[in-house]
Amino acid sequence: MxxxxxxxxxxxxxxxxxxxxxxxxxxxxxxxxxxxxxxxxxxxxxxxxxxxxxxxxRQNVLVRPPMANLDLAIVVMSAVQPDFSTNLLDRYLVYLAANNMEALIYVSKIDLLSEQQLAQLMPLLQQYGEIGYRVYSHGTADFSGIKEAAAGKTLMVMGQSGAGKSTLLNYLLPELKLATAEISQSLNRGRHTTRTVTLYPIGVGGAIADTPGFSSLDLSQINSEDLGHYFIEFLDVSGQCRFRGCQHLREPDCAVKAAVETGTIAKFRYADYVQLHDELGNLRPTYRKS
Missing domain, CATH: 2.40.50.140 (Nucleic acid-binding proteins)
Structure with missing residues (x-):
């Protein structure tokens, strides 16, 4: 055998x-x-x-994309074409946290931004760095940093279509020569270039996966009551909430809401949490079959 x-x-x-x-x-x-x-x-x-x-x-297993035994995920987000979205990024981060996956953020097409657009984006990326995520932006120096972070690990590259996943993979593994997605102006969304999930050896003991591009995730298996555990900065203060199991919405003496008011927790992160909590609360629970 x-x-x-x-x-x-x-x-x-x-x-x-x-x-x-x-x-x-x-x-x-x-x-x-x-x-x-x-x-x-x-x-x-x-x-x-x-x-x-x-x-x-299995060490872990993801439903979409279907993969197992991963150490790290690189979430590729575009600064423009398609536009950067904290809401979409936070959905990816929640999905990975719920599946016990470490996340690294890579933002492409920074060079296409105007000075005004760049001034709006950089504080957001700084916030993610302060939360504890490793954040890289477009440039060969950061490509090198990503390669170092990936050394010896099994990882996947995921993100919205047209964001630059194939460009990153072509740098990390030039022999792949993956097709670069065209951008559909009418949909503001890249056409799916990758159709299958493939794992490629990289470095010594490492492997990297290219996965089909998609702009939405199935989060239906996440219980809305557990969502706060996957916004990692909430964990630093949620123990100070008045009520055990506080959902950080309408409860009095909520330490998370207080942290939002003082700026310790970013308002856009809290807004994304509230929206996602509402969406999950309106879904019927689904359960994985054992």
Whole structure:
């Protein structure tokens, strides 16, 4: 029996990279379907005669994009074309935090901004840095910093379509020569260039994934009552709220709302929290099948 890591999934086939550096094309055995278990990119598996026989315990698993055993996610956001959105970025960060994933923020197309636009954007990026996120902006120096941050880790690159994911990946792995997405002026949204999830070796012991671009996330499996745990700066003060389980909305003596008033917590972050809390509260809960 052989072991390896799934590096690509397409049309029911799984390419597995073995310890010897060979890539073997496999399929999942039938009883996985009966157990409602589906192998995903990043899974460590055991296989024989072209069939995956076992999936080893996962460090973590994402539903969209379907991946497992990730250490880090690079969230690619565009400064313009499409326009930068803190609301969208915060949704990505919540999604990753809910899945126990470390996040790194990369903002592309900074060079296309006017001085006025740049003056509006930089304070927002500084706020994310003060919260505790690593933030990089367009430029080869920052590309180098990202490569250092990715050393020895299994990571994915995710973000809105047309934001520059392929450009970043082409720098990190020039041999890929990925197509760069065109921008649809009518939709202000990039056309999807990437169709499959693929994991590529990078450096010593590292791997990086390109994932299909998308501008929305399925957050329906997050309980609105837990949302405050995923806005990481809330955790610094929420223990001082008057009520245990405070949702930081209409409750009296809320330390989070007080921190917003004093500027300790950014108003735009709190506004994104309130909007997302309202959206999640109006959804019927969904549960992952074990």
């Amino acid at each position: 052989q072991t390896g890591k799934i590096i690509k999934s397409i049309s029911g086939f799984y390419d597995v990279l073995t310890a010897e550096g060979k890539v073997e094309r496999t399929r999942a055995r039938g009883n996985f379907r009966k157990q409602k278990i589906k192998p995903v990119v990043g899974d460590h598996v055991e296989f024989e005669d072209g069939y995956i026989l076992a999936i080893k315990p």
